Amino acid sequence: MTSAPLLFTVRRSQPELVPPAAPTPREVKLLSDIDDQEGLRFNIPMMFIYRHEPSMKEKDPVKVLRHALSQALVYYYPFAGRIREGAGRKLMVDCTGEGVMFVEAEADVTLDEFGDALHPPLPCFEELLYDVPGSELIIDRPIRLIQVTRLKCGSFILVVYLNHTMSDGAGLKLFMNAWAEMARGAHKPSIQPVWNREILMARDPPHITCNHHEYEQIFSSNTIKEEDTTTLVHQSFFFRTSDIVVLRLLVPFHLRHCTTFDLITSCFWCCRTKALQLEADDEIRMMCIVNARSRFNANNSPLVGYYGNCFAYPAAVTTAGKLCGNSLGYAVELVRKLKAEVTEEYMHSVADLMVIKERCLFTTIRSCVVSDVTRIKLREVDFGWGEAVYGGAAKSGAGPFPGAAYIIPHKNVEGEEGFILLVCLSFEAMKRFAKELDEMLDLKQWPGGSTFMQNSTAGNLRG
Numbered sequence: 001m002t003s004a005p006l007l008f009t010v011r012r013s014q015p016e017l018v019p020p021a022a023p024t025p026r027e028v029k030l031l032s033d034i035d036d037q038e039g040l041r042f043n044i045p046m047m048f049i050y051r052h053e054p055s056m057k058e059k060d061p062v063k064v065l066r067h068a069l070s071q072a073l074v075y076y077y078p079f080a081g082r083i084r085e086g087a088g089r090k091l092m093v094d095c096t097g098e099g100v101m102f103v104e105a106e107a108d109v110t111l112d113e114f115g116d117a118l119h120p121p122l123p124c125f126e127e128l129l130y131d132v133p134g135s136e137l138i139i140d141r142p143i144r145l146i147q148v149t150r151l152k153c154g155s156f157i158l159v160v161y162l163n164h165t166m167s168d169g170a171g172l173k174l175f176m177n178a179w180a181e182m183a184r185g186a187h188k189p190s191i192q193p194v195w196n197r198e199i200l201m202a203r204d205p206p207h208i209t210c211n212h213h214e215y216e217q218i219f220s221s222n223t224i225k226e227e228d229t230t231t232l233v234h235q236s237f238f239f240r241t242s243d244i245v246v247l248r249l250l251v252p253f254h255l256r257h258c259t260t261f262d263l264i265t266s267c268f269w270c271c272r273t274k275a276l277q278l279e280a281d282d283e284i285r286m287m288c289i290v291n292a293r294s295r296f297n298a299n300n301s302p303l304v305g306y307y308g309n310c311f312a313y314p315a316a317v318t319t320a321g322k323l324c325g326n327s328l329g330y331a332v333e334l335v336r337k338l339k340a341e342v343t344e345e346y347m348h349s350v351a352d353l354m355v356i357k358e359r360c361l362f363t364t365i366r367s368c369v370v371s372d373v374t375r376i377k378l379r380e381v382d383f384g385w386g387e388a389v390y391g392g393a394a395k396s397g398a399g400p401f402p403g404a405a406y407i408i409p410h411k412n413v414e415g416e417e418g419f420i421l422l423v424c425l426s427f428e429a430m431k432r433f434a435k436e437l438d439e440m441l442d443l444k445q446w447p448g449g450s451t452f453m454q455n456s457t458a459g460n461l462r463g
Contacts, residue, residue: 006113006114006115006123006124007124008107008108008123008127009108009127010107010127010128011105011106011107012103012105015145016101016102016103017099018066018069018070018073018101018102019073019080019097019099020070020080020097020099021067021070021071021073024073024074024077025077026096026097028092028093029092029095030198030201031083031091031093031165031166031197031308032197032308032351033201033350033351033352033359034200034308034310034311034347034350034351035091035166036089036165036354037354037359039361039362039398039401040309041165041399042138042398043145043163043164044161044162044398045159045160045393046160046378046391046392047120047125047157047159047160047394048160048391049118049155049158049388050156050383050385050389051111051155051385051386051389052154052155053386056384057154059384061156061383062104062148062156064183064383064384065158065179066102066148068179068183068383069102069146069182072175072178073100076175077095077097078195079100079143080097080099080100081093081095081097081098082094082096082098082141082142082143083139083141083143083163083165084139084140088355089358089359091165093143093166099142100145101132101135101144101146102146102147103132103145103148104147104148106150107149107150107151110152110153111389112153116412118390118413119236119390119408119410120236120395120422121234121236121395122394128149128157129145129147129161130147135161143163146158146159146160164399168309168310169289169376170291170307171306171308172307173376173377173378173381174189174191174193175307176378177191177381178190178193179383180381180383180384183383184383191305192305193307194304194307195308197308199306200348201351202351202352202355203348206351206353206356207349208352208353209349210341210346210349210350212314212315212350212353213316213317214287214312214315215353215357215361215362215363218365231427232402233426233427234395234396234397234422235422235424235425235433236420236421236423237421237434237437238418238419239264239418239419239420239421240416240418241417241418243418243441244264246442247263247441250327250440251329251332252329255329255333258332258336261372261407262335264421265286265288265331265335265372265407266331267437268368268370268405268421268423269323269331269335269370270436271437273323273324274324274436275425275430275432276429277429278366280319280324280325281319281320281321282319282320283366284317284318284323284366284367285316285317285367285368286331286367287314287316287338287363287367287369288313288370289311289312289313289370289371290311290312290313290339290342291310292310292311292344292347293306293310295343295346295347296344312342312346313362314338314339314342316334316335316337316338320366364401367403368405369401369403369404370407371404373392373406373408374408374419377409378391379391389411390408391408392406392410393408393422395424396424402424404424405422405423406421406422407419407420408422
């Protein structure tokens with residue numbers, strides 16, 4: 001017998017603008033040619049869940065976070081401005097100091113009532129991030145939309161609507177750490193933010209020096225199954241340590257030193273491709289988000305504190321028949337090779353390509369992308385209430401593109417550390433994906449297989 005879905009009511013205050021706590025420079029700052037590519041012109045919701053902390057019972061999380069936010073914006077003042085678009089679709093920040101949009105809310109529910117579901121997809125998530133009219137746009141709108149929702153038990157949920165043209169995951173972590181430090185009483189961030197977007201501007205003249213399969217424009221007259229967005233569902237899959245052991249046993253011995261990311265990403269790619277029921281000769285792509293900060297010259301100190309986008313998503317290309325007809329090791333080798341492609345020169349080549357090809361979109365047909373937020377450790381953001389129960393993307397997908405999946409470290413209700421994989425597919429494809437995943441992990445033979453979490457949300461993607 002299935003339990004009734006959790007329903008609750010949220011009362012919100014009127015959205016308000018939170019400006020920097022002190023005067024900030026009034027200037028216009030250009031975004032980099034990595035920042036303003038078409039594929040990053042969307043907002044992505046990030047969610048943080050905090051339990052009640054007895055030592056903080058006299059503190060109101062809304063007031064603490066609102067005050068600390070205004071202090072953090074003194075250092076991250078571009079976030080208090082507005083994105084403008086200039087000639088050639090070039091994006092820039094008008095540092096107006098107007099502030100970020102902030103919503104105070106209360107929900108008549110406790111954290112325990114969510115049960116084991118303290119991760120996406122969260123029931124009634126749309127109540128935890130108010131749909132401020134126009135907030136899905138990125139031009140001439142507040143750069144951040146933030147909602148803090150108090151729960152009856154003293155816990156709270158923070159959702160930050162991230163404008164991806166301004167920051168990547170590592171950049172968001174820098175800002176969140178600064179905000180949290182202010183909440184805990186600091187007077188300035190431990191790491192000073194730097195703008196320095198000129199590091200990733202196109203060269204003069206621009207010239208593409210690397211292969212970029214991720215930006216190849218493909219046109220198809222056929223109906224693409226994965227583009228059925230009318231019945232999309234968001235689903236979470238929890239990978240235990242035992243699941244990773246099983247996956248490692250499925251690859252050849254010489255690949256068994258590969259990373260957990262390589263294994264989960266390859267597993268996702270294979271199961272997703274089978275679930276989509278593509279033709280054997282259909283060309284498919286896997287793109288992996290690669291943080292490029294460590295790929296730059298070690299003496300390039302301007303990248304310390306850099307909170308702009310500094311990543312690439314190189315693509316591995318094969319056919320559905322080859323991927324599904326080979327062992328998991330075939331996919332692992334492709335994933336490992338594509339990650340190694342990203343260098344400082346590769347990043348400059350991407351920036352040049354953006355100018356030459358008018359800030360084009362990445363390849364979306366028969367493509368998927370995986371982002372690993374494990375290393376940025378968003379759970380560790382501490383406003384005084386301790387480590388978050390959950391910290392990471394609030395749902396799968398990236399703007400209008402449903403093929404984006406996220407790997408997020410998570411501790412389940414039994415206290416077991418593992419990884420959540422957030423996936424978005426059509427309802428029928430999701431059922432096939434879950435079946436393929438269970439078969440790959442061979443639940444009957446191997447103990448402790450992947451848990452297919454039943455809670456899901458259906459509908460079209462927004463942000």
